[in-house]
Amino acid sequence: xxxxxxxxxxxxxxxxxxxxxxxxxxxxxxxxxxxxxxxxxxxxxxxxxxxxxxxxxxxxxxxxxxxxxxxxxxxxxxxxxxxxxxxxxxxxxxxxxxxxxxxxxxxxxxxxxxxxxxxxxxxxxxxxxxxxxxxxxxxxxxxxxxxxxxxxxxxxxxxxxxxxxxxxxxxxxxxxxxxxxxxxxxxxxxxxxxxxxxxxxxxxxxxxxxxxxxxxxxxxxxxxxxxxxxxxxxxxxxxxxxxxxxxxxxxxxxxxxxxxxxxxxxxxxxxxxxxxxxxxxxxxxxxxxxxxxxxxxxxxxxxxxxxxxxxxxxxxxxxxxxxxxxxxxxxxxxxxxxxxxxxxxxxxxxxxxxxxxxxxxxxxxxxxxxxxxxxxxxxxxxxxxxxxxxxxxxxxxxxxxxxxxxxxxxxxxxxxxxxxxxxxxxxxxxxxxxxxxxxxxxxxxxxxxxxxxxx
Numbered sequence: 001x002x003x004x005x006x007x008x009x010x011x012x013x014x015x016x017x018x019x020x021x022x023x024x025x026x027x028x029x030x031x032x033x034x035x036x037x038x039x040x041x042x043x044x045x046x047x048x049x050x051x052x053x054x055x056x057x058x059x060x061x062x063x064x065x066x067x068x069x070x071x072x073x074x075x076x077x078x079x080x081x082x083x084x085x086x087x088x089x090x091x092x093x094x095x096x097x098x099x100x101x102x103x104x105x106x107x108x109x110x111x112x113x114x115x116x117x118x119x120x121x122x123x124x125x126x127x128x129x130x131x132x133x134x135x136x137x138x139x140x141x142x143x144x145x146x147x148x149x150x151x152x153x154x155x156x157x158x159x160x161x162x163x164x165x166x167x168x169x170x171x172x173x174x175x176x177x178x179x180x181x182x183x184x185x186x187x188x189x190x191x192x193x194x195x196x197x198x199x200x201x202x203x204x205x206x207x208x209x210x211x212x213x214x215x216x217x218x219x220x221x222x223x224x225x226x227x228x229x230x231x232x233x234x235x236x237x238x239x240x241x242x243x244x245x246x247x248x249x250x251x252x253x254x255x256x257x258x259x260x261x262x263x264x265x266x267x268x269x270x271x272x273x274x275x276x277x278x279x280x281x282x283x284x285x286x287x288x289x290x291x292x293x294x295x296x297x298x299x300x301x302x303x304x305x306x307x308x309x310x311x312x313x314x315x316x317x318x319x320x321x322x323x324x325x326x327x328x329x330x331x332x333x334x335x336x337x338x339x340x341x342x343x344x345x346x347x348x349x350x351x352x353x354x355x356x357x358x359x360x361x362x363x364x365x366x367x368x369x370x371x372x373x374x375x376x377x378x379x380x381x382x383x384x385x386x387x388x389x390x391x392x393x394x395x396x397x398x399x400x401x402x403x404x405x406x407x408x409x410x411x412x413x414x415x416x417x418x419x420x421x422x423x424x425x426x427x428x429x430x431x432x433x434x435x436x437x438x439x440x441x442x443x444x445x446x447x448x449x450x451x452x453x454x455x
Contacts, residue, residue, distance in 0.1 A: 013037035016434050017051045018393065020060040024067065024366045025385050034065065036391040039433030043387050060395055063428055066366050067385050068100025068132075068392030069348060070373040072157075073247065073271065073319035075340070076102075079125045080110025085324045085412050087129035090344060091448060093410035095131045095438040097345035098394030098427040101374070101382050101451070102132060106139030106160055107171035108323070114139040114171075115147045116154045123450055130448030132432060133392075135377070140182040140193065141172050148185050155452025157377045158192030160247070163229050164200040167294075167339065173200070180236055187242035192376075194245040197229035198295055210335035212287035217334035221296045223251035230254045234261045237268055245376065246270040248321045250295035252305030259314045269376060270314065272306055273321045274350040275341045279417060289330045289337035291417045293323070307358055310368060317372035320347045326413055342416045345409050349425035350418060352398060362398060378453060391434035400426040408441070 016036040023032040023044065031047035035055070051057050071094065078086040094102055104122070106113035113119050113136055126134055138156035140148060148159060161182060162173040174182060186193050202225035209216040230246055234257065237244045246258070249272045261268050275293060280300040284291045291297055309315040323340025331337045343350065348369065355365055374383025381390045403422045406414035430438040437444045 018058045020065040022064040036434040064396045066394045067370040069369045070101045072103040072373040073321045074102045075108045075323040076104045077108045087126045089412040091131035093345040098348045100392035103135045114144045132448045135451035160194045162196040164198040183242045198225045199228040212332045214284040226251040238266045243267040252302045255309045269316045271317045274347045278350045278354045287332035292339045293341045294339045318368040349423040352425040353423045393431040395429040397426045
C-alpha cells in the first residue's frame with residue numbers, strides 16, 4: 001500500500017532523536033521522545049519509545065526541550081549602521097539565547113526596507129551571515145504607499161510605521177491621514193500593519209527636560225501618549241477592517257481599550273518586551289541610559305498590570321525590541337542618548353526569572369515567546385514542538401543561574417540594562433532544523449535561511 005510505503009520511508013529517514021523528561025508541547029509539558037527527519041519534527045513519541053537503529057540519540061536528561069524562540073522585533077541595522085549591530089553578531093547572540101527565528105525591523109539600516117530594491121539589498125547582506133532563520137518587515141513611510149503591495153508580494157511579513165518621530169531621518173512618521181492611507185492600502189491585500197504607537201501631540205505637550213534624571217525622561221514620554229495613539233489606531237482599524245499590531249506596549253492603561261476592541265471584532269494584537277516586564281522605573285539610576293527606550297520603562301505597579309494582561313491573554317506575545325547602538329551614543333543625558341535596549345541574547349532567562357517568581361510556567365513562556373510570535377507573522381513551520389514543524393529547539397536548564405557579564409554577550413556592543421543581574425535559566429543548546437548551532441556558548445557557522453511570508 002502507498003500509505004505503508006510512505007510510513008516506512010519516514011521511519012528510515014529519522015536520523016536524530018531528542019529525549020527529555022520535560023518537553024514543552026502545545027498540549028503541555030511531558031516526558032517525551034522527539035523524532036527528527038530531514039530537519040522537521042517527524043513525531044513526538046512517548047518517553048520510552050524505541051529509537052531507530054541508525055538514529056543518533058541525544059538524551060537531554062531533565063533539561064527542558066522548548067520550541068526555538070521566535071523574535072519578531074529585532075533591529076539588526078545591517079547594512080549602513082553595522083557598527084551598531086549586524087546580521088553576523090545579532091544572529092549569533094540570538095542563537096546563544098535560544099532564538100531560532102528573527103524578523104528584522106525596516107529601520108536603522110541604510111537603506112531602510114521601504115522598497116523592493118532595498119529589501120533585496122538587505123537580503124544579499126544577510127544571506128551569508130545569518131546563524132538563524134531570518135525574515136524581514138517592510139516599512140510604511142509617507143512617500144512609499146505605491147511600494148507597499150510590491151513589498152508584500154516580495155515576501156515581507158508586514159509593515160512597520162511610526163506615529164511619532166522614529167529617531168532617524170530616513171524613516172519619517174505617518175500623520176493620521178497618511179496612516180489611514182497606508183492602512184487602507186495594506187488592508188486591501190490582506191497585510192499586517194505593525195505600529196510604534198505614541199501620539200506626537202502628547203509628546204510635544206509633555207515636559208522636555210534634558211539631563212541625567214530618569215524621572216524627567218519618564219515624564220517626557222507619558223502613558224497618555226501611548227493610550228491616545230492606540231485609541232486612534234483602533235478607530236482606523238475598526239473603520240477599515242484592517243489588521244494591526246501594537247508594538248512594544250509599555251502603558252498598561254491601554255489594555256482595557258485593546259480588550260474591548262477585540263470583543264467588538266477589531267483585528268488588533270499586541271506585544272510587550274522583557275525590559276517592560278522585568279525592569280522598573282524605580283530602579284533606574286540617574287544617568288544610566290542603557291535603560292533608555294521609547295516608550296519607556298515604567299513603574300512597578302504598571303508592570304504588575306502588564307503581567308495581568310499577559311495572564312488574561314490581552315497581550316499576545318513577548319519579543320525583544322533589540323535596538324542596540326555604540327557605547328558612545330549612550331551618553332548620560334537621557335534626552336540626547338540613543339534609545340534602545342540590547343537584550344536579544346537574554347530575553348528567555350530574563351522573562352523566565354520573572355515568570356517563575358509570579359507563578360507562571362515554561363508552557364506560558366513558550367506560548368508568549370515562540371508560538372504567539374510565530375502565529376503573528378504566519379510562520380506556520382515555527383513555534384511548537386509538534387509533528388510537521390521545523391526541528392527548532394532551545395534546551396534550557398531552568399534552575400541554573402548566571403550573572404550577566406556584558407563581556408560574555410555576542411552583541412556587537414556589550415551594552416545592556418541587565419548587566420550584573422542574576423537570572424534563572426541557562427540555555428544549554430540551540431537547534432535549527434535538527435542541527436545543533438549553539439552549545440554552552442560555543443556556536444557553529446551560519447546555518448540560517450532567509451524567510452519570506454508564506455514560504
